[in-house]
Amino acid sequence: MIPARYAASRFPGKLMQDLNGKTVILRTYEAAKNTGLFQEVYVVTDSEVIYSEITENGGKGIMSKKEHECGSDRIAEAVEEMDVDIVVNVQGDEPMIDKESLVKVLEVFRGKDAAKIDLASLKAPLQDWKDVENPNNVKVITNKEDFALYFSRSPIPYPRDENAGVTWFKHIGIYAFRKQALLDFQRLPMLKLEASEKIEAIRYLEYGKNIKMVETTVKGVGIDTPEDLERARQLLS
Structure with a gap:
């Protein structure tokens, strides 16, 4: 499931921006399909423009029936009547999907912790302090079993002891x-x-769900700003 909102607050209309000949949302949809990992791939949206972009290019779209605050709500409405077990949420502004990382996320549902996993997600190490400080980069800290403890836009953990050997994710x-x-x-x-x-x-986390975090070295290119879009264009070129 690819939740897709047209009116993004930081970069309105970003999913319909041109990314080397195709829109961002269409590239994301095709990248998800091309992994071959999913029985079905849908774009779930409240936008007639995005819905038309997907369906007119041979894809599958679902129009939301209600207003939604976030992607999880949007997807929950879409799958409520579907006979599914595991649902994968791929962000509409992440057009460079890495199949290997997706495989790692899905594998945890067959691992030793499977029974206590409510959802799983990815984390990637950050090397540059500017990236750690950037509030557009959500950071995560985990326990020794790689279950998430907290997510924040602030640097977590705070480097009170710079010699502690911490890796930020x-x-x-x-x-x-x-x-x-x-x-x-x-x-x-x-x-x-x-x-x-x-x-x-x-x-x-606030309601006691367990989120298993899987480490990857592939950071992807999340398109939150016009600068991110330009970087994605250069990478694709």
Whole structure:
């Protein structure tokens, strides 16, 4: 499932921007299809423009029936009546999907921790302090079993001791959910931590869900700004 909103606050209309001959959302849809990992791939949107872009290019789209605050809510509505077990959320602004990383996320549902995993996601190490400080990069900290403890736009952990040998990790916005975790999410009200950070993954933590984090070295190219779009164009070229 690829949740797609036209009116993004930081870069309105970014999903319909040209990315070397195709729109960002179409490139993301095709990249998800081309992994060969999924029975079905859908773009779930509230935008007639995005829906038409996908369906007119041979893809599958679902129009949301309600207003939604975040991608998880949008996907939960779309899958409520579907007979599915695991649902993968690929962000519409992540057109350079890495198949190897997706495979790693899906494999945890067959691993030793599978029974206690409600959802899984990706993290990638950050090397540059500017990237750690950048609030557009959501950071994550985990316990020794790689379950998420917290997500933040601030640098976490804070480097009070610069010699502690800490690695900072960026949260990569690809999730694999158990269907029930998604249905529970849409019924639970937003609490203060999520409202403050504007990070939907925090709601799962606040209500006791277990998020397994999988490390990858592929950071992808999330398109949050016009500068990100230009970087993506250069990489594709």
